[in-house]
Amino acid sequence: MSTGLTWRDGRAVLSAVHGRRVHEREVVPGTEVGWLLAGPRRCTGAWLVGRDERTPCPHHAEIDPDGGAVQCAPCQSVDRGLALARDQILDDGRTYRLYLAWFGEGLLKVGLTAEQRGTSRLLEQGALAWTFAARGALPAVRRAELTVSSAGLARERFKVRAKLEHWWEHGDADHRRAVLTEARTRAHALLRGHDVELLPEHPVVDHVAVFGLTGGAPAVYHAVEGLADGAVVAGRLRAPVGRHLLLDRADGEPPLLLDTRLLTGWTLTPAVGRPPSGLALVPRARPEAPDTQEALF
Structure with missing residues (x-):
């Protein structure tokens, strides 16, 4: 099960868990990736006070496949980071x-x-x-x-x-x-x-150069707004920006922008070489520069 993207020692790392085993993979620009998603999407557990490792969800709870939350309500209620944000610690x-x-x-x-x-x-x-x-x-x-x-x-x-x-x-x-x-x-x-x-x-x-944004974001890209059971996320990685991945597509279509929090909670299996499918996409384009030319007449 995917547990998302974190940064450690200046490196972006994608992680997944299988039982108590943690698997990690550094995000390296230029790498071809592909993942087939299998549901249901499940809670990733919580970071508890006094512990250095994530505690798995004891309820093995299902969560909204399109939601931004990656935890069930009980895990949210005991998560250290959320408690700090709410001034509960x-x-x-x-x-x-x-x-x-x-x-x-x-x-x-x-x-x-x-x-x-x-x-x-x-x-x-x-x-x-x-x-x-x-x-x-x-x-x-x-x-x-x-x-x-x-x-x-x-x-x-x-x-x-x-x-x-x-x-x-x-x-x-x-x-x-x-x-x-x-x-x-x-x-x-x-x-x-x-x-x-x-x-x-x-x-x-x-961080502009670290994120590969020296020349700005792609003029046009497709933002992934939703995932589903059986969807495929695939492409060639660009530099990660925060928790977002930009993936160039082999068919020449605009790159995909994926918020890795949407990937969190799904079971992933390798699907390198397959085209992206089953994704809810929203086109995004660089705004046109305002026309500042004065009227000729």
Whole structure:
């Protein structure tokens, strides 16, 4: 059963479980892949407090084949990551870092991540550029996050669709660096007196080249909006962007964009060489540049 895509030590890794055995495969651009999906789609279990490995779903529960959720309700209720997001864990003894992440013009995000996770959370979110702004215990960093967001400097979340639309046009690295450096300076002014260690010298890290987006996203691609039992996902991998895979098709049709969270929970068997089938696809195209030519008459 697929358990999705994560980033570890700067590498994107697809994982699957068979019983207690975990299988992992690095996402390498240029690789031909193909998977035949078999249902039903099942809950992937939960990450519990105090454990370093995913705990399988004790109910072996089925989940919505087209849904974004990859867990059943009972597993969601005990998952460590979801509990943190809902402020149900006040402190877990770990050190956290406050980050500012840039997803495109006007899309500046503030968030926190456990220091032991390094930069994985920023890569998984598909941040085009980012910097760490502060560090400290969970309660202090969470207060800092709320202070920055309530001041209107950055938001705590953006919808995936908003991020994708900025893959076509994201400015240059100097601009991204300038925006984040200025935002961090403003954040530090807001955080004076907070019980956190400010990080004024942390570099701005750029992921545009890592994600293969230097020239922008493909002008036209087909986004996978739904999967079904018996569907085939196949193509030649491009660089992964966050948790998304771009796959070039052998028939010359526009590339596929797959949010790997949709793949999670399905049983996969190899199907390299087969064409994609059984996919609900939505065409996406680069918006035309606005016509700024003045009227001739």
